Amino acid sequence: MNVNEITIGIVGSGGDGSITCGELLTKAAARVGLYALLLKSFGPQIRGGESSVRLRISTHPISYQGDRLDALVVFSWNEYLKFQDVLALKTGALVIHDETAEPDYSEKAPLDPSMEARYIHVPFRELAEQSAGDKLAKNMVMLGMISRMLNLPLDDLEKIIYAKFSKKGDEVAQANHKATEAGAEYAAKLNISSEVPTLDWSPRPAKMVISGNDAAACGALTAGCRFFAGYPITPSTEVMEWLMKELPKVGGKVVQTEDEISAMNMVIGAGYAGDMAMTATSGPGLSLKQEAIGLAGMAEVPCVILDVQRCGPSTGVPTKSEQSDLMAAIYGTHGDGVKVVLAPNSVPDCFHVIRKAFEIAEAYQLPVLVLSDQFIGHRSETIDPFDPNLPPVPHRTLAENGQLENFKRYSLENPNGVSPAVTLSTQGGEHLVSGIEHDETGRPVSSYSIHEEMNRKRHTKMYEAMMQFGRVHEFGADDAEIGLIGWGSSLGVLEEAVERCNKLGFKAAGLVPEMIHPLPAEAVQSFIDGKQHVLVVELSYQAQFFRYLKSMLNHTDRMTSYARSGAKTLTAEEIVHAIQQRQETVLA
Amino acid sequence: MNVNEITIGIVGSGGDGSITCGELLTKAAARVGLYALLLKSFGPQIRGGESSVRLRISTHPISYQGDRLDALVVFSWNEYLKFQDVLALKTGALVIHDETAEPDYSEKAPLDPSMEARYIHVPFRELAEQSAGDKLAKNMVMLGMISRMLNLPLDDLEKIIYAKFSKKGDEVAQANHKATEAGAEYAAKLNISSEVPTLDWSPRPAKMVISGNDAAACGALTAGCRFFAGYPITPSTEVMEWLMKELPKVGGKVVQTEDEISAMNMVIGAGYAGDMAMTATSGPGLSLKQEAIGLAGMAEVPCVILDVQRCGPSTGVPTKSEQSDLMAAIYGTHGDGVKVVLAPNSVPDCFHVIRKAFEIAEAYQLPVLVLSDQFIGHRSETIDPFDPNLPPVPHRTLAENGQLENFKRYSLENPNGVSPAVTLSTQGGEHLVSGIEHDETGRPVSSYSIHEEMNRKRHTKMYEAMMQFGRVHEFGADDAEIGLIGWGSSLGVLEEAVERCNKLGFKAAGLVPEMIHPLPAEAVQSFIDGKQHVLVVELSYQAQFFRYLKSMLNHTDRMTSYARSGAKTLTAEEIVHAIQQRQETVLA
Amino acid sequence: MTMVTAATQPLRPEFVPASFKSELKPIWCKGCGNYAVLTPIHKALAEVGVPPHEVAVISGIGCSSRIPGYCATYGFNSIHGRALPIATGVKLAKPHMTVIAAGGDGDGLSIGGGHFPHAGRRNVDITYIMMDNEIYGLTKGQASPSTPVGDLTKTTPYGSMDRPLDAASLALAYNVSFVARCFVGEGAHLVQTITEAIRHPGFAFVHILSPCPTFRGVDEFKEIRQHIEFLPDDYKTDERNAAFTAASRTDGKISLGVFFREERATLVENADILSEKAKAKGKNTIQEIFSQFMP
Amino acid sequence: MTMVTAATQPLRPEFVPASFKSELKPIWCKGCGNYAVLTPIHKALAEVGVPPHEVAVISGIGCSSRIPGYCATYGFNSIHGRALPIATGVKLAKPHMTVIAAGGDGDGLSIGGGHFPHAGRRNVDITYIMMDNEIYGLTKGQASPSTPVGDLTKTTPYGSMDRPLDAASLALAYNVSFVARCFVGEGAHLVQTITEAIRHPGFAFVHILSPCPTFRGVDEFKEIRQHIEFLPDDYKTDERNAAFTAASRTDGKISLGVFFREERATLVENADILSEKAKAKGKNTIQEIFSQFMP
Numbered sequence A, B: 001m002n003v004n005e006i007t008i009g010i011v012g013s014g015g016d017g018s019i020t021c022g023e024l025l026t027k028a029a030a031r032v033g034l035y036a037l038l039l040k041s042f043g044p045q046i047r048g049g050e051s052s053v054r055l056r057i058s059t060h061p062i063s064y065q066g067d068r069l070d071a072l073v074v075f076s077w078n079e080y081l082k083f084q085d086v087l088a089l090k091t092g093a094l095v096i097h098d099e100t101a102e103p104d105y106s107e108k109a110p111l112d113p114s115m116e117a118r119y120i121h122v123p124f125r126e127l128a129e130q131s132a133g134d135k136l137a138k139n140m141v142m143l144g145m146i147s148r149m150l151n152l153p154l155d156d157l158e159k160i161i162y163a164k165f166s167k168k169g170d171e172v173a174q175a176n177h178k179a180t181e182a183g184a185e186y187a188a189k190l191n192i193s194s195e196v197p198t199l200d201w202s203p204r205p206a207k208m209v210i211s212g213n214d215a216a217a218c219g220a221l222t223a224g225c226r227f228f229a230g231y232p233i234t235p236s237t238e239v240m241e242w243l244m245k246e247l248p249k250v251g252g253k254v255v256q257t258e259d260e261i262s263a264m265n266m267v268i269g270a271g272y273a274g275d276m277a278m279t280a281t282s283g284p285g286l287s288l289k290q291e292a293i294g295l296a297g298m299a300e301v302p303c304v305i306l307d308v309q310r311c312g313p314s315t316g317v318p319t320k321s322e323q324s325d326l327m328a329a330i331y332g333t334h335g336d337g338v339k340v341v342l343a344p345n346s347v348p349d350c351f352h353v354i355r356k357a358f359e360i361a362e363a364y365q366l367p368v369l370v371l372s373d374q375f376i377g378h379r380s381e382t383i384d385p386f387d388p389n390l391p392p393v394p395h396r397t398l399a400e401n402g403q404l405e406n407f408k409r410y411s412l413e414n415p416n417g418v419s420p421a422v423t424l425s426t427q428g429g430e431h432l433v434s435g436i437e438h439d440e441t442g443r444p445v446s447s448y449s450i451h452e453e454m455n456r457k458r459h460t461k462m463y464e465a466m467m468q469f470g471r472v473h474e475f476g477a478d479d480a481e482i483g484l485i486g487w488g489s490s491l492g493v494l495e496e497a498v499e500r501c502n503k504l505g506f507k508a509a510g511l512v513p514e515m516i517h518p519l520p521a522e523a524v525q526s527f528i529d530g531k532q533h534v535l536v537v538e539l540s541y542q543a544q545f546f547r548y549l550k551s552m553l554n555h556t557d558r559m560t561s562y563a564r565s566g567a568k569t570l571t572a573e574e575i576v577h578a579i580q581q582r583q584e585t586v587l588a
Numbered sequence C, D: 001m002t003m004v005t006a007a008t009q010p011l012r013p014e015f016v017p018a019s020f021k022s023e024l025k026p027i028w029c030k031g032c033g034n035y036a037v038l039t040p041i042h043k044a045l046a047e048v049g050v051p052p053h054e055v056a057v058i059s060g061i062g063c064s065s066r067i068p069g070y071c072a073t074y075g076f077n078s079i080h081g082r083a084l085p086i087a088t089g090v091k092l093a094k095p096h097m098t099v100i101a102a103g104g105d106g107d108g109l110s111i112g113g114g115h116f117p118h119a120g121r122r123n124v125d126i127t128y129i130m131m132d133n134e135i136y137g138l139t140k141g142q143a144s145p146s147t148p149v150g151d152l153t154k155t156t157p158y159g160s161m162d163r164p165l166d167a168a169s170l171a172l173a174y175n176v177s178f179v180a181r182c183f184v185g186e187g188a189h190l191v192q193t194i195t196e197a198i199r200h201p202g203f204a205f206v207h208i209l210s211p212c213p214t215f216r217g218v219d220e221f222k223e224i225r226q227h228i229e230f231l232p233d234d235y236k237t238d239e240r241n242a243a244f245t246a247a248s249r250t251d252g253k254i255s256l257g258v259f260f261r262e263e264r265a266t267l268v269e270n271a272d273i274l275s276e277k278a279k280a281k282g283k284n285t286i287q288e289i290f291s292q293f294m295p
């Protein structure tokens, strides 16, 4: 049977090479223009230890990881048990496992017999030993087998293998390639295609393989970001690591700071001086940056803060995704803070949303917080290559010469709240900036009327930024009765859920705002106003997004919440199930 | 004319002694059992500089500062201009001013003639020179005059003056007392009582004179708090200063830390070990503490955080009040944080609410954040003395011997989420605590199902705390059509506004929740459900409280918001005005 | 109440190193220096002879900060950089307990670097063990404040450029009352030093060179071995300035040993003095304390 | 582009101290030491001869931190303790500017104390002026990390007990490349030292004893005057260990002067080197950079 997409899982312990295999498959798919989405999971160890990948490959664009697996490769059932949550199988799925390692696997397999899994025992080690002379090459054997299932050309695979292993010498590369061939042959002999659906595709231009974190870093680079300061924290560190390597090439400055507080303040210093500046962090770092984020809003310094969310509260589960930094992002700093919050919804969207973040920061002279998460930050996707010729985003409006006399840095003249700025070392633009409430010239004041006026100015900017840049993604049936609202990385699963609903006969549509704060309330309001029932889906035990929507909209009694903790990705299955349940209640 | 309350303002520059005069008047009122409420305002200087007081004295309990002044004492019109906002006059108010300083005051007076102020020129300096031999004693002359207006007995005044000045020697005290007598005599001669309403009262038991910050500190002391760590910040510093002086007397430990982060973590250390522990701060400090507050929730460490709010964002206006830390208090830490938020509504309530905070913290093993503000933190009130014999609040439930075997610090057994704790150095109670997600024994985990269960456990505790301790204050007409909701320090002004509404023929009632988070939603819901229109009043430009209520209630379309920046106290006048406007719209 | 004194015999000989070992299996990499810190801590605790329930081990976040989980004592694996304030709170609440703060170079010199001077000047009587591997291990290999100039790490792809900080020198500038440096390759010295540190009345800092083979290479251990040098036998531990010189050598050698020790009032003692002073003013009942608000 | 070099003549003699004075009238108390720091800063800037628009003065929060408002330069009165990171950001974004960070002992040694070591080891080329009054002025008189033992303050009602920190000694432990101490009573020395500090290529720290008459009494000035002592003429400024000894005297005397100076690569220079190294790998266009993601 030919299909146009397939979802595979691979799980093993330390030396099994599941991750490498997943990465190489993704690259191979990219070379022939296939879409792929790769999720990796690790155990608690720093290095080594169990790991798994989940790979969905498709002929059409995807931003959802798929519900259940079509096929699973298991090197160790013990390890599989640790990843069951994220590697659930379809009924009748193909299970390929290592014969030599655990001979009685089919009995040992902890799968419910009702799943009707079809088991194939493959002597991975043996094949590896024979072909590559090293049984550690067993993941390459597997790579070959899977490539065969996916119809991926072996010569593309060869190139990728050489690129990967050539550092270790041609011999190593060759051995690995041999193992791949052996795997492909074995698969051909098994006639796997008769057992499982085979991917049917025709070649298209090659794609990029990139993670959300790298995409965000690329976005910053092209937007014109020339200053980055950060402190390592999982799952955001790659953004910093990439920029440390690349920004200096275009003359940008990078600093690994002593902590997140320093990073945020350094970014404020650079932003104040005139640079487009950015920092990246995750929950605990966001909490530490809160005071300085308030300063950026008060001093009207453009800057971008990327938060790649993980499970909270506190240290939580650092390697797993959640959407529970929402309220902290919107309201975390004390006082009536000023900022814009955006959320990317996929790997390529990280690129575009970071660019937009810089655009808004510069246009409205305020901090823009981008809420990504581990789910998109760490997953790899094959995507259409970014345009390297995108222009940098426009720099903030600068005061003209005439405005420099008695320069009013916080002039109230412009009804949209934006006051022309100067970059530091402009002659005649000398002025005082402060986190203390100030008048138009920047001097400290404590009068109510100025405080009120300045609050209005700052919040007007936010509102205007929303009017100009606020955007929501809508999808699904035009005459939908059921609405699904989610945010950020849930877009993919919501699209899938909406599609399935419509297939099931529920007329459904979905909405995912790109700008979270200020909320483009009119668009969201008109979306819910037209529906019988709206389900708000999120990975936050507290249902932060649901609460936030209620706080910003009217007639929200038709909204209900589907919210749970993170540490496990959302599936279309559970969402559709939730809708079915709600519909029964609503219609009953 | 005899009245049962009177509101007076005094304004002067550095050496004028307005503050001292206000404080002594308050004490005199307290001695005879009168109720008094004293607000002080200062200019930006550290020491010296302009200052003003606003004093309301009454025969009945008050928690509102009064709208407009019955009488104003001005030493300098220049300085008055800086405090106009907070010292507005009633039509026909009495204005007493210093003859020698500014002879043409009645012309110079920047008051609108339509106010019909009645001016009295008093040769303060001269009287002071004559009576005390020192023209700096002019504030004592004024003290005498005002005491006369208020019918305060001179011998009580004498005792207070001696208590205040005896450190400087009997002579100084005597001179000051003489000046007071001279002022009183002068007032008698002027026959002021015919010009202004005179306070009519009969003596009652003496009261305490105390500020909200001191009251909070007293509350902590009696609750059983034996550990305090903090970092100075306006307007909370007095809490720390008082506890540094008093806690050691009862064996408590106090540390001025290097920053707020350290303070919060030290409190966690002490709380974890078994002490009742507390810190106090204001907005910027709250932001810095956010990460550690999340840890306290995750590790289930009882502790109390007092935030005395000031105007934000960022440094804002440190000496002025606002209610804009609300959302940061509720949601400021990243992840689905765990805490209870309470708000005291008056000076004596600071005492009671801090006690309750410790009670909840211990009962549910979580951080309790108390949101006071500069308005109640810094104002002085005469109040009924606290009961010094109140028992300490009950200590957290400890594991019994049987539970110590294979001790499960985070046992899921109890349906209310509370697991028996141990205090450190209990034999057999050794266990691991962490900010990382953990299982019942405290060991790190990353599984979804445990994360979900533990989130549920932690949030169940919050909910149960609300069910047990959640309380709202309600007041006004039973059959009210109009509802007024506010929070924290707005209780007094709302009570006054409700009363006036009812006099004006709008049937009104008010509600102020003591527990803000989790919101006692049922009580608030039933309050709004019964009303035609509900106005939510607050000092936050963003209307944080209004948004929060919307997010937690249903059928909220009847709620509208009256929200503005702080730096100026709310008046009943503006609230009643807002209601009148809304009613016109609603009824139109 | 078990007081830790300057004794040289175990107070409670019934406790052996295994008494302090928890059931949790460390998930450190093979060859990680931290294994060679964990056992010495257990040994030192047995040597001092305190019961496990009278010990609290407090850490921040990092590979090294996992150590509380591996001790059968009270343990708190807190948040990054905050071991010292938390340990201070514990010590003040339970003055008779033996409190150990532990963590990495990033935890203590970078994000937590602001707390170190103040723990020192307060002379809080805890033992602070810093496992310095010159790298961020847990987050997989970024530069730390002690990474040598020129080294390649994930955040210094072109070589580290900032002058590294020496933890022991800082401790000396901070008036820390016991300052020592050890190397995981010198186990006996490590046990002895940690034992002395625990016995020291006041803040005791033990700087431990504890290599990370995973992110600094497997040769690091041998490298360090070549540069270490014990302080001479006639070294005097009572001169802070000389100690500073010994700790911050510029000849490529790394001194090991106790650089400095001084007995002075500890935070707990000071807290008691404070209480006495406060009580000496009289008016110590709550009733009396409240009377200050009566006009 | 105006580069600050080690010249001894004003680069642009048309600027006089008044060129750097803003119109805002200081609201410091009468007799506050900070007045005697403000004018020397203006004089030093004129002495160096940079135009006001090429100068940025960055502070945290405190009485002393109000200083940017009183300079007719670019100024940022930021949040408590964060002057150094902000100043670092400014310097990296505008390397040709003269960047001064300024603030109090609380700002720099307490809440901001974690940033100081790192500014030092990065050798960020700014001048850091700490006005040490041994107290928290702005919040009205609480103890600071430099408050002497025994002193009564609002938070030490029974006398301060923690050993005070010496800012200059810390700077030396932090590898700061220019470390000096001054006293507001020695105006000429102050002007000269700040001038040298601004000219110093790298991180320059000037520790200024600047009394607060309001919360430490009007006699403090005279007290300090009695204890100061200039470094001897033959003092060598190139030995860090000796400098540490000179800065942290225990004989009751307080040394004034430049304790240490060293020329080494600055953060800005290092950033340039980094750029060169990165570019040397080739593939510097965005197109080329992106190509790493093509399989």
Ligand SMILES: Cc1ncc(C[n+]2csc(CCOP(=O)(O)OP(=O)(O)O)c2C)c(N)n1
Residues within 6 Å of the ligand: A231, A232, A233, A234, A260, A284, A285, A288, A315, C061, C062, C063, C064, C065, C079, C080, C103, C104, C105, C106, C107, C108, C131, C133, C135, C136, C137, C138, C139, C144
């Ligand atoms: C606030 C915060 N920032 C960053 C992190 C991420 N983080 C965890 S451990 C660590 C550094 C670890 O280095 P070190 O302290 O030297 O410990 P090691 O792993 O090397 O033993 C970092 C940056 C975090 N957990 N919390």
Ligand SMILES: Cc1ncc(C[n+]2csc(CCOP(=O)(O)OP(=O)(O)O)c2C)c(N)n1
Residues within 6 Å of the ligand: B231, B232, B233, B234, B260, B284, B285, B288, B315, D061, D062, D063, D064, D065, D079, D080, D103, D104, D105, D106, D107, D108, D131, D133, D135, D136, D137, D138, D139, D144
């Ligand atoms: C985060 C934060 N914590 C506390 C404060 C309150 N605060 C302002 S200035 C200051 C200390 C001032 O002392 P110092 O830095 O020595 O300056 P000085 O006033 O003595 O010149 C404090 C605690 C604040 N503004 N922000």
Ligand code: SF4
Residues within 6 Å of the ligand: A046, A047, C027, C028, C029, C030, C031, C032, C033, C034, C063, C064, C133, C137, C138, C211, C212, C213, C214, C215
């Ligand atoms: S990464 Fe390094 S420090 Fe961490 S466990 Fe592995 S070897 Fe040890």
Ligand code: SF4
Residues within 6 Å of the ligand: B046, B047, D027, D028, D029, D030, D031, D032, D033, D034, D063, D064, D133, D137, D138, D211, D212, D213, D214, D215
């Ligand atoms: S309080 Fe002290 S430091 Fe502040 S302005 Fe007054 S004298 Fe200067």
Ligand SMILES: [Mg+2]
Residues within 6 Å of the ligand: C062, C104, C105, C106, C131, C132, C133, C134, C135, C136, C137, C144
């Ligand atoms: Mg380390």
Ligand SMILES: [Mg+2]
Residues within 6 Å of the ligand: D062, D104, D105, D106, D131, D132, D133, D134, D135, D136, D137, D144
């Ligand atoms: Mg100071």
